[in-house]
Amino acid sequence: MMRGPRQDDDSVIENPLKLGLIQANPLAIGLLHASRNTRKLKITAAAECDRALLERSCEPEELKGVKWYESYNAILRDPDATTRVDSVFIGGTTSTRSQWAVAAAQHHKHVLIGCPAAADYESTVVMRDACVAEDVALQDVVPFSHHTRTEEILSTIAESRGGGKESTAKDDPLGCLGDLGWACARMGKLAYGVLNPVSAQVIHSEATAENVPVDVTAVVYFGENSTKPCHMHCSYVHPLQQSFKVIGDNKILRSRRLGVPAPAGTAPIRSKASRRATKGGPPWWTWGSAS
Structure with a gap:
């Protein structure tokens, strides 16, 4: 009630x-x-x-x-x-x-x-x-x-998919995972330095009839006992996007569009704390305290 x-x-x-x-x-x-x-x-x-x-x-x-x-x-x-x-x-x-x-x-x-x-x-x-x-x-x-x-936000999220990027097995067999996902994985490697990835978990994926990935949500674990996760999402469907989150010992590194321009007419929703933290930094990353 x-x-x-x-x-x-x-x-x-x-x-x-x-x-x-x-x-x-x-x-x-x-x-x-x-x-x-x-x-x-x-x-x-x-x-x-x-x-x-x-x-x-x-x-x-x-x-x-x-x-x-x-x-x-x-x-x-x-x-x-x-x-x-x-x-x-x-x-x-x-x-x-x-x-x-x-x-x-x-x-x-x-x-x-x-x-x-x-x-x-x-x-x-x-x-x-x-x-x-x-x-x-x-x-x-x-x-x-x-x-x-909240009703306005949910209405926007509920809009039907459209646009995106074409990908074929012949020209681009790894699809979004080899394009946008590659950059996410490389950023995880840069963030964790000498640590190597030890496992990966695909939480969700979509593919074409030729089995070319067009939307992938995954977690790549680095370090001994998989203690350093890199969360990533890359997509060729609505909306075209790429995001990742690397969790360190004291800070969290987030990127919403590392290599993808923002869709026309959109603006990110960010907290005051996030705006303060990113003042003077590159436009594509935000720092936040690790929880």
Whole structure:
């Protein structure tokens, strides 16, 4: 049972949704930061056991309207109509989220839950059924799935294939793998230096009737025990592209178009962190911290 965000403009919100925090974690801290920018939501409740974490991570103004309860159960059971919450965010771990989601639903609270929502499918069904029974919303913290911009992105991705590059067995038997894929493999070799490739795994491939590869997704492993992966995708179909990712000990090297020009009228979607990291560098690569 999923519900999207309120569509009302901030200026017309008279009774914002009051949210309590159960098992606060970094996502809860992010919600506190974000709640300062809207009148649709107010975080008004948290438990004393999470107080040190929240005070250490938030500005005093962000916690100004928070009432501190002795326990999570006390948040759910507050009988005072002026202070009790309409909804709760449940952080914690996958082993405990289900039980708190059910308890919150039984106290008629909408449930916003961390991800993954539960450790297994059965626990997720239990949460869903509890929320349906009490007619409250259950929503996971994956904000892009509830954003109108996502619909535009999905519509673009769903466009039918077209164009591409012809490749025949006689003239180019290795197809995209020998052309675009060769450059990806060479970059992996450059990145890993003296290490040699030890294995390769083809995750997906498409070929012509003559068995010429036209779309290949693969991982080439370098080094002892295959500890250095080079992820690569090369394609002659829509869209014509070539990308790779090399994972080092401390950094990740990514390229989206090492030897292929960007299609007309398109622009890459990049994060602020990526733009900062690539300032002054070549246009075809980005650095990011290894996770």
